[in-house]
Ligand code: NAD
């Protein structure tokens with residue numbers, strides 16, 4: 514029986530790799546129901562055609578005509594707008610790949626959870642923002658959550674057969690393009706420099722987040738929810754080669770590591786084929802060729818995002834949600850040249866301190882409210898920052 518699959522964010526970096534995995538696993542393995550995108554209508558229509566999807570949805574209502582035209586004669590249904598996105602995520606399937614970027618992925622991912630589908634989760638912002646409430650929704654609907662973020666997918670594989678509790682999680686980080694840069698160089702960094710990731714090919718936003726280590730900050734919070742670990746049990750290890758995708762330490766001193774090529778198709782394939790392991794046409798590691806693996810401690814002074822994540826986890830409640838929202842605004846402002854690279858962390862910190870202690874969310878509306886409030890405060894504070902480059 515084919516696995517029924519929908520892909521939210523099919524036009525992105527994870528979306529493209531998902532299409533590639535589906536195609537390499539061969540015809541008949543997946544029956545693709547819905548695919549969604551946003552501005553890239555050609556990419557959306559082309560993915561829908563290649564995968565023989567039933568439905569293609571763009572989040573942007575103004576692009577419906579363009580999508581209809583791009584799909585004319587194919588019999589593939591076209592729709593647009595936020596409600597259509599929810600409808601796409603709600604169509605009954607076995608697995609939903611959640612690969613929209615940012616908090617925009619939250620409502621569609623929740624819709625996918627509510628239909629009880631297995632969620633292959635790339636959209637880490639959903640877990641960071643909605644945290645325990647998101648996990649409650651999963652428990653209530655009987656949905657299953659499979660992490661696609663490479664670090665979390667690695668840990669998921671490492672804990673799968675262990676019955677003893679973990680002692681610590683070691684999240685690996687490449688250190689990004691500015692790993693060896695001085696504070697002065699980082700202060701003057703442009704979006705173009707920040708987007709140039711040394712090892713992984715990813716969407717622009719997450720690439721810049723790797724340069725600032727905000728990506729790792731979000732991943733610490735994500736790991737806390739996925740594996741029930743507090744900030745004291747989560748360490749970040751800089752590992753420039755990105756060959757070890759993360760590690761788990763046990764109480765006997767053993768450390769298990771997951772190694773593989775820096776290719777998201779491994780994590781995506783694992784989530785799509787779970788509980789089996791698929792055959793994938795990815796590079797095989799050659800250890801003689803690699804010769805060495807390096808490790809170093811992260812520099813919290815140059816990468817304050819890691820400290821902010823730890824503080825947000827300790828503060829709890831809606832603080833991680835506010836951190837995520839403020840960070841999205843800070844990232845927009847950096848990309849737009851309104852603030853400098855290091856101002857992103859300052860803006861997030863200033864927003865969190867302006868907001869003060871954040872209560873626990875009692876319901877999902879509290880999450881959406883906290884998200885909006887933090888965005889508003891961060892936007893207000895942006896104008897007080899010195900201009901970027
Ligand atoms: P991307 O920017 O390449 O693609 C984003 C996708 O989201 C696109 O399909 C786009 O159309 C869609 N989208 C954007 N704004 C939208 C909106 N407002 N409403 C609906 N859809 C919208 O991003 P990506 O790099 O593929 O990352 C996707 C998610 O996966 C992110 O949460 C990211 O943190 C996570 N992730 C990515 C990688 C990677 O290698 N790229 C690795 C780990 C985790």
Ligand code: MG
Pocket residue numbers: 662663664732
């Ligand atoms: Mg990751």
